Amino acid sequence: MATKSLKARHDDLALGNKQLEILSGGPFKDGELPYFKDKLAKIGKFPLRPNKLEILQINVGYMCNQVCEHCHVDAGPDRKEIMTKETMFLCLEVIKNTGAHTLDLTGGAPEMNPNFRWFVEEASKLGVKDFIVRSNLTIIRANKKYYDLPQFFKDHNVHVISSMPHYTKGKTDKQRGDGVFDKSIQALKDLNAVGYGMENSPLKLDLVYNPSGAFLPGNQEAMERDFKKALKEDFDISFHNLFAITNLPIARYLDYLIASGNYEDYMYSLVEAYNPSAVANVMCTNTISVSWDGWLYDCDFNQMLGLKVASSVIHIKDYNEDILNNREIIISQHCYGCTAGAGSSCQGSVI
Amino acid sequence: MADSYYNPADLRKFGKITEWSEELGTKFFDYYGKVFEEGALSAREKSLIALAVSHVVKCPYCIDAYTKDGLEKGITKEEMMEAVHVGAAIESGATLVHGVQMMKKYDKLSM
Numbered sequence: 374m375a376t377k378s379l380k381a382r383h384d385d386l387a388l389g390n391k392q393l394e395i396l397s398g399g400p401f402k403d404g405e406l407p408y409f410k411d412k413l414a415k416i417g418k419f420p421l422r423p424n425k426l427e428i429l430q431i432n433v434g435y436m437c438n439q440v441c442e443h444c445h446v447d448a449g450p451d452r453k454e455i456m457t458k459e460t461m462f463l464c465l466e467v468i469k470n471t472g473a474h475t476l477d478l479t480g481g482a483p484e485m486n487p488n489f490r491w492f493v494e495e496a497s498k499l500g501v502k503d504f505i506v507r508s509n510l511t512i513i514r515a516n517k518k519y520y521d522l523p524q525f526f527k528d529h530n531v532h533v534i535s536s537m538p539h540y541t542k543g544k545t546d547k548q549r550g551d552g553v554f555d556k557s558i559q560a561l562k563d564l565n566a567v568g569y570g571m572e573n574s575p576l577k578l579d580l581v582y583n584p585s586g587a588f589l590p591g592n593q594e595a596m597e598r599d600f601k602k603a604l605k606e607d608f609d610i611s612f613h614n615l616f617a618i619t620n621l622p623i624a625r626y627l628d629y630l631i632a633s634g635n636y637e638d639y640m641y642s643l644v645e646a647y648n649p650s651a652v653a654n655v656m657c658t659n660t661i662s663v664s665w666d667g668w669l670y671d672c673d674f675n676q677m678l679g680l681k682v683a684s685s686v687i688h689i690k691d692y693n694e695d696i697l698n699n700r701e702i703i704i705s706q707h708c709y710g711c712t713a714g715a716g717s718s719c720q721g722s723v724i
Numbered sequence: 725m726a727d728s729y730y731n732p733a734d735l736r737k738f739g740k741i742t743e744w745s746e747e748l749g750t751k752f753f754d755y756y757g758k759v760f761e762e763g764a765l766s767a768r769e770k771s772l773i774a775l776a777v778s779h780v781v782k783c784p785y786c787i788d789a790y791t792k793d794g795l796e797k798g799i800t801k802e803e804m805m806e807a808v809h810v811g812a813a814i815e816s817g818a819t820l821v822h823g824v825q826m827m828k829k830y831d832k833l834s835m
Contacts (some may be wrong), residue, residue, distance in 0.1 A: 541800060584795065591796040595768065599798050641736055 374549075375440050378449040379625060381702050386628045387447060389679030396622065396706040397547070400637055416649045420701040426694055427659040430477040430673060430719065431456075431464055433489065434665045437481040438515045441549045443583065445677055447624040448481040456665040463667060463689045465499065472694060473661075474502040477719065479673060480510045484519060495530040505532045506697045507581075508721075511553055513560040523560075523567045532577040533569055534616070534719075538585045539562045540603035548585035561610045570612040579614045581721075587635035589713055590617035590640055593722045616721030619643075621674050621710035643709040651716030654723035657702045663689055671702045673719070678707070759806045770798050775804060776811035 379387040386392060400406040414421035435453035437448035455465075468476060476496060483489055483506055497504055506526065513522045513640040526533055537557060538548045545554040559579075564570060569577030580600065584590050597615035604610040610667040620626045622639060630636040661682075667689040681687050684700040716723030742749025760770050771793050778786035794804050 537796070544800075586795055588792050588795045591798060592767070596798055597767070601767075645736075 375442065375625070376449075378435075378440065378447045378451050379628060380447055381449070381451040384628065386624065386631075389441075389677070392623055392627055392678055393680075393705055395627065395636075400640060401706055406640060409704050409706050412647055412649075412709075412712075413652065413704070416652065418652050419706060421652075421655075421658070423698050423703060424658045426471070426473050426661060426698060428477055428656075428661075429468065429471055429473040429663070430479060430660055431481045431663045432479050432665055432673060432676060433461075433481070433486040433492065435481045436485045436507065438485065438512050439509055439549055439553065440483070440627070442629055443548060443585070443620050443626040443712055445621055445674060446481060447677065452481065454665045455487070456486045456667075458491070458616065460665070460667045460689065461488055463692075464492075464663060465495055467689060467692045468496055468499050468501060475505065476501040477502070477505040477507070477660075479507040479719075482509055484512050484522060489540040491629075492529075493525075493529050493531065497531070504530065505530055505534055507536075510535045510536045510537065510557040510560040511549075513563060514556040520563075523564045523569060526564075527567050527569070527576055530576075531593065532579070533564060534579045534581060535564075537561075537580040537582060537600070539582070540600050540607070544585050551637070558608050558610065561604070561612070562608070565611055566615070569609075572611065578612045579616060580612050581616045581618055583618045583620050587630055587633060587639050589619055589646060590683050590717070593617040593715060614721070616719075617717070618721060619710045619713050619717035621707045623658055623674055624677055624708050640706070640709070643713050646713035647709060648712055648714060648716060648724070651712040651714075651723050654716060654718075655711045655721070656718035656720075657711075660719075661697060669697070671700075674707055674710075677703070680705075732784075732786050732788060735788060738785070768799065771797050772803060772807040776807040779808050780811040780815050794831060 375382075397408070401408055406505065412418050413421055423504050424509055431445045432446075435446055435448045435452035436450065437444075437446075437449060437452070440449040477661050478493070480486070486492070493504075493506070504666075510523070513519050536549075538545045542554040544559065546552065561570070564578055567576070569576045580595055582590060582600065590596065593615065596617050599611070602617050604612070622630055622636070622643075627636070630639050657675070660672060662670040662673050662676050664670065664676050668676075669682045669683060669684075669687055669689065670680065671693070675681075682700055683703055686693050686696045711717050713722075714722075729822070742753065760767060760774075765773075769789060774786070775790040775794055778790050791804065
């Protein structure tokens with residue numbers, strides 16, 4: 374289990390360009406596998422263009438209390454990229470006027486941003502229909518100052534989406550670190566105790582499952598059934614929906630795939646599972662991703678690869694939804710991760 | 725030619741058998757796909773059966789495929805190993821039950 378980010382280790386794979394080079398080389402360069410753009414062209418979807426903006430996803434910083442082996446952000450305690458209050462002010466202005474119905478805060482562990490609570494308080498006054506915070510669960514039990522997060526989320530009607538790699542301890546700790554499972558279970562109990570995830574409760578608690586290894590997620594409904602049954606029977610824990618998310622071959626997951634000798638097989642699996650009907654609803658067609666320093670991206674993955682939007686508006690200070698909606702979405706071979714099987718997005722399957 | 729009978733990368737080429745006999749290949753893959761759909765048995769149960777049988781028929785491609793399939797379906801390693809033991813138990817039982825034949829023959833031939 375790594376304890377430092379790729380960046381702190383000065384690993385080449387911390388660089389977006391290096392990752393993009395790998396994603397366009399190997400079996401793609403050799404002509405054994407088709408480039409993603411050629412797959413899109415076959416169904417008349419190249420260049421890929423946005424539909425109506427629905428989700429504004431803001432990454433408030435890459436600092437995290439965990440160093441998960443599969444993390445596409447390359448997040449960790451050593452990452453110092455944190456959104457400032459000045460950039461948060463710019464975000465609030467945008468949230469006030471956006472046509473998006475969903476605000477989605479992510480990280481790192483968003484709660485570790487020192488202005489996180491202030492930002493949530495301010496943003497929750499602006500009438501967003503669905504206000505999501507992506508919480509890794511363990512942060513709630515990491516330190517006493519976070520113990521009241523469930524009540525804080527409740528006070529601001531936040532929709533909590535949390536990562537839970539598996540309903541067994543072994544698999545969870547292998548992917549995310551020793552002790553993660555027990556802490557996550559306790560955090561889920563804390564969330565349930567204030568009403569999150571309970572049947573018919575308006576306090577939404579969804580879980581994210583992503584595979585702990587070099588394989589694709591199975592059927593989302595079947596996984597949800599298994600998770601619900603196991604978490605209820607073993608720990609009396611309730612939640613609403615399970616989102617099965619495919620791991621995209623970037624940052625630490627790419628590093629893992631290469632180091633374990635699984636990279637090529639994984640890319641074959643993604644291409645083989647390509648589903649043209651998932652293309653219509655891929656996340657980048659209804660989302661704008663904002664980085665900690667205010668740059669704009671088609672999605673959180675492109676953010677980590679350093680691929681800014683192809684538009685005359687590239688920073689939150691110049692934000693203009695009409696201009697942004699006219700852009701072409703930037704793609705590479707990592708995009709196969711969002712079109713595999715039933716598709717994959719931050720909200721799970723797309724078909 | 726590779727100097728080994730089995731190459732893991734050949735599993736990706738399984739679909740190519742259709743190229744030399746389109747009708748039979750297509751019929752086989754249609755049938756195969758249908759077999760593994762959710763039915764009276766869940767896709768999860770079918771995956772575990774397939775894993776057990778893969779071991780009994782000693783097919784390395786099938787073992788790779790159904791280990792991965794099991795992981796995708798959230799099947800634990802404990803469940804997978806129990807399935808392998810089910811296969812092994814039936815296979816060894818099939819050997820041992822012939823012991824009755826041996827005993828009968830022995831008795832018949834002995835004074």
